[in-house]
Amino acid sequence: MPNSPERPHVLQLPAWFEIGSLVVLTLILVADLLLVVKRPHVPSFRESTLWVVFYVALALIFALLMYLLGDAEHAGQFIAGWLTEYSLSIDNLFVFVIIMARFAVPKKLQQEVLMVGIILALIFRGIFILLGAQLIENFSWIFYIFGVWLVYTAYQQAFVEHDDDKENLIVRILRKRVKISDDYDGIKIRTVIGGHRVFTPILFVFIAIGTTDLLFALDSIPAIFGITQSPFIVFTANVFALMGLRQLYFLLGGLLERLEYLKYGIAFILAFIGVKLVLHAMHVNELPFINGGEPIEWAPEISTWMSLGVIVAAMAVATVASVIKANVDAKRRGHTLMEEVPHFTDDDAR
Numbered sequence: 001m002p003n004s005p006e007r008p009h010v011l012q013l014p015a016w017f018e019i020g021s022l023v024v025l026t027l028i029l030v031a032d033l034l035l036v037v038k039r040p041h042v043p044s045f046r047e048s049t050l051w052v053v054f055y056v057a058l059a060l061i062f063a064l065l066m067y068l069l070g071d072a073e074h075a076g077q078f079i080a081g082w083l084t085e086y087s088l089s090i091d092n093l094f095v096f097v098i099i100m101a102r103f104a105v106p107k108k109l110q111q112e113v114l115m116v117g118i119i120l121a122l123i124f125r126g127i128f129i130l131l132g133a134q135l136i137e138n139f140s141w142i143f144y145i146f147g148v149w150l151v152y153t154a155y156q157q158a159f160v161e162h163d164d165d166k167e168n169l170i171v172r173i174l175r176k177r178v179k180i181s182d183d184y185d186g187i188k189i190r191t192v193i194g195g196h197r198v199f200t201p202i203l204f205v206f207i208a209i210g211t212t213d214l215l216f217a218l219d220s221i222p223a224i225f226g227i228t229q230s231p232f233i234v235f236t237a238n239v240f241a242l243m244g245l246r247q248l249y250f251l252l253g254g255l256l257e258r259l260e261y262l263k264y265g266i267a268f269i270l271a272f273i274g275v276k277l278v279l280h281a282m283h284v285n286e287l288p289f290i291n292g293g294e295p296i297e298w299a300p301e302i303s304t305w306m307s308l309g310v311i312v313a314a315m316a317v318a319t320v321a322s323v324i325k326a327n328v329d330a331k332r333r334g335h336t337l338m339e340e341v342p343h344f345t346d347d348d349a350r
Contacts, residue, residue: 013070018232021062025239028058029122032243036115042107048251055244062240066233073304077228078237080308084227084269085241087315088220090256091157091266092121092212093249097256099208103201105184112187113202114246117209124217125238132221133231143281146222150274153219158267171204180204219270226273226280227307258326265318272310276302 043051059082067075096117099105105113135142174180179198185191189203224234249256282299285291 013066013232017065017069021236025236025243028243029239032246033115033119036111036246040108040111042111043247043250045251048247051247052244052251055240055247058243059240062236074228074230074233076304076308077230078233080304080311081224081227081233081237082240083308083311083315084223084273085220085238087266087269087311088216088223089121089241089245090248091263092216093245093252093256094263095212095216096209096249099205099212103205103208105202105205109184109187109202110249111246113205113209114249116187116206117213118242118245120210121213121217121242122239124214125221126235128217128221129231129234129238132225133229133234136225136229140284141281141287143226143277143284144287146225147274147277147279147281150219150222150226150270150277154267154269154271154274157270158264171207174204174207178203222277223270223273226277227304255326259319259322260325261318261322262315263318265314268314268318269311272314273307276307 063075063079063082066078096114100110100113179196180203181191181193181198181200183200184202185200187202188200189206190197191200192198220238221234224237228234228237279299280301282290282296283301285295286293290296
């Protein structure tokens with residue numbers, strides 16, 4: 001019989017902290033949702049900045065509490081997981097920008113649409129977290145699959161050109177089978193025109209956003225399970241990454257489209273975590289046709305702190321390089337970068 005591989009230590013935090021954290025995070029998300037519903041508007045640059053800073057500070061405070069109540073290793077896992085999910089969420093924003101432009105979503109409706117997208121992302125990721133945790137608990141070889149999938153996704157991200165003008169398959173089918181109005185009616189999915197009930201374009205937007213969230217969940221959950229196997233850390237890192245995403249969308253404005261090299265930084269992170277997962281799978285190997293079902297002792301385990309360093313460095317280099325290139329390109333056209341970036345919070349957008 002092959003020796004049973006050692007399972008990674010799972011952090012045991014006080015029950016009151018875990019329950020209290022989930023309650024507080026839920027209340028914050030509900031409050032954010034109510035703010036959007038009761039006061040739909042385009043956030044100002046200052047408002048967006050304050051909210052983003054608030055959510056980042058909240059995540060860092062949460063990491064500090066994990067360190068004080070748990071240990072440095074798991075606090076580091078949370079930070080690494082949060083940064084990974086945050087970078088993938090920013091990548092998600094790129095697609096949201098394309099969707100908003102493609103369906104000509106009015107600026108005053110974009111907050112509500114983004115909030116729906118964030119809620120859908122939380123639901124999909126919550127489902128995949130539960131499934132992923134069960135798979136990891138029962139099948140250690142799932143790390144091989146997760147690892148290969150992330151390396152493949154990294155290749156797609158970096159080297160495969162995606163046709164941004166290609167419409168979602170479901171949307172194309174619906175266009176042929178249902179009546180759609182030309183104009184929006186708030187965020188109502190259906191409206192009345194000439195005495196007949198018809199769907200509004202917001203239906204297409206929600207479908208496009210939802211399918212995008214689903215696809216990103218397929219990448220993000222394996223990625224964070226490559227950093228930690230604690231479902232609590234996985235879930236909270238995802239929640240913190242998604243909180244403030246709506247405000248970040250308005251804060252960055254048109255600058256999002258200028259972060260040309262960001263996709264390479266994200267691809268590098270995915271590839272790195274993919275390799276880390278494969279190495280971990282080798283280290284805890286139980287597959288009988290690999291090394292006789294025995295763990296592969298020479299396979300190194302990449303530490304949490306090395307992972308954190310790689311993630312921070314990759315995002316920093318990609319972001320700085322993107323901003324430098326965007327600024328150089330703007331100067332060649334005789335402008336500054338800020339002059340060329342149309343910000344969503346200009347006075348005419350109010």
